[in-house]
Amino acid sequence: MHVGQELTIESIRQAAKALQGVTVMTPLQESVYINDLLGARVFFKLENLQRTGSFKLRGAYNRIRQLTPEELKRGVIAASAGNHAQGVALAAGLVGTTSLIYMPEGASLTKIESTRGYGADICLFGETFDDAYHEAERVAQETGRVLIPAFNDPAIIAGQGTIALEMLDERPHLDVLVVPVGGGGLIAGMALAAKEQNCRIKVIGVQTDSVPAFVLSRQEHHVVEAHGGRTIADGIAVKRPGDLTFELVEQYVDDVVTVSEHDISRAILIFLERTKLVVEGAGAVGLAAMLAGKIPLGLGTVGVVVSGGNIDVTLLNRIIEKGLVEEGRQVHLKTTVGDRPGQLARVLRRVAELKANVIRVEHERWNPQLSPAEVAIQMVLETRNVEHVQQLVTKLREDGYDVEILN
Template identity: 45%
Template sequence: MVTLETIWEAQNALRGVARVTPLNPAKALGKNVYIKCENLQLTGAFKLRGAYNKLRSLSPQERERGVIACSAGNHAQGIALSATRLGMKSVICMPAGAPISKIEATRNYGAEVVLVPGVYDDAAREAARLAEEKGYTFAHPFNDPAVIAGQGTIGLEILEQLPEVEQIIVPIGGGGLISGVACAVKSIRPSCRIIGVQAEGAASMLTSQNAGEPVELPGVSTIADGIAVKRPGDLTFALCQKYVDEIVTVRDDEIATGILALMEDQKIVAEGAGATPIAAVLFNKVDVSEKKTVCLVSGGNVDVTTLSRVITKGLSKSGRIMEITTKVVDQPGHLLRMLSIISETGANVMTINHAREDQDSDVNACMVNLVLETRNHQHIADIQAALAVHGYELLK
């Protein structure tokens, strides 16, 4: 059972183990918006809190047998570090597609990693099988009272740092984080709204809430790998029904924009899951105009190669880059003429591809593809209008 008392106990147990992470104003998002920086937690995510609280509660016999967990990466690192600190063996089943950085970090914290084809739910099934076969204690990443209580300590910290908080926006995967935060906050400040955010391609909690019972999605697809969960837990589902006021969803391109905004405006690196509250604010999924609002950035463990792709997607979504394809007369001076028009608009050419042999080109024309650096969506519209005035048909 998860109660305010069990969350207080977890807070005491975590003193000297988990960091009290900063709560920073984020004026670029709104005058009333703050960011709770769990990306600065040890292991780079909030999961250490619940993981350590779970493992420290095990009996000596359970510690002797060792612990097993399943995770896309952050719970894995939390369990690995906690087990190593407590002198326990840890085995982590991870989806084979988990970011390499998370896999290697988990190994470096001392765990044995088992890669499982599929997503989180497939790793969970393999972890359950190995737990039965080897006698390991299974540490569930979200559907466990001790884990939820550990995550709830974030709610206590937010109330200590901003007693007048009026709403908190929290990422949802399986629901452990929001369940703990919501239980803690609502028990002390019932008027504070708790809003969950899910990736549109992995909205298992929202689907379950609408159905009135936990529902398993046939599949999930999102850049926010940390919250790519097919089915919420029974316990977290019940706690969300009791304490969570609203759940909204954000698309992957909106999440990418959130990551980019955190980097540029706050100098913060967040993974996809951690940026979902920012995306919810940026794209008006949550009204922050009047209420003091905390966005919980849950983690910063993003793979560098993924980050590069996400930045590109974020730039495109926010109107900072555009791609165009058009036909140009294949004679000297015509390409320069088109580039001069673009230059006059203030755009910067990032890449250009000039293809005579394109099958869609006229005999006396060639296809030109450009990627341009732009200021915003209005700038893109101005570029398109300038090219149209001079007779260029934009094919892309």
């Protein structure tokens, strides 16, 4: 299949054959904890365990494998926040051509280095995916490199649609598919593949509140651009849907919902702590939508695409700390005591009696708001839950400490 041909279930099946030996058959697994939490049976398609850490290799390879010998000599170019970049870089290397990738200046350092590790040349440009894409388009015209779109291309869409084939081959009786939505290539391919096999299956997309491009476009019944803010789901932070993907989503997708940054953070933490899986923001939006009550769970067995696991370690650390604070498992306290021997030890002894564990202590004398006879103490404590935090603060205040929560 070449660009411009009609996208069909047969083209998706051809892509699946081409991907044999290139991609891995990722697990479709359930979690007892999450099933109990949601009161539903949910299967997660773990594309975070795919080569390059996301599903993007599927579409990229399916497109690049069809280049002519002349096109392969010129090389390929792409724009991406990270996952498509890695897919293109690896696919280009597999077929023997070169790749040049434009990425937003704020792209994850992990994704930048991983893309470079697959052999691509990297250029950072603009603040968003769309900025990088427009620059990649310009450079493609100047250099003759073949532009590999992230989503708005029949071969890309066909490659992504192979995920639905795998899921339904393994679990033919899935009633609902929940799919992350950025530019729409993944959900377009999956929805077409799923609906062609089972017209009754429900396909629901999930976007972030920060960049709800498909939600807005569906409301207006034509493609519109979202003017969104920052999001930890950078892999789906696409301002404008593709014309082709929007047409397919309108035809095959039942609904598109949005989730908050808080919902996404909570889902990432649950994946990490309860299933031992590292999942990036875009990959966590399906679980986030279910936790937030955005997906009707009475529809039957649910299949959720965990689209990627390429999350920056520093961001993951911030999400963990924020999640622990929100659950009352960590608290940052400040109090003032007299600047006399034994006062710090007295506070810490009382904290230990109240069954909190000290993670970090800072002892401050030089704050100009303090009198010469005072010292400020800041403590980061490990606690059991929100009730334990409240009990701890109450007891310390009863002991005469003017305690302030700094979270």
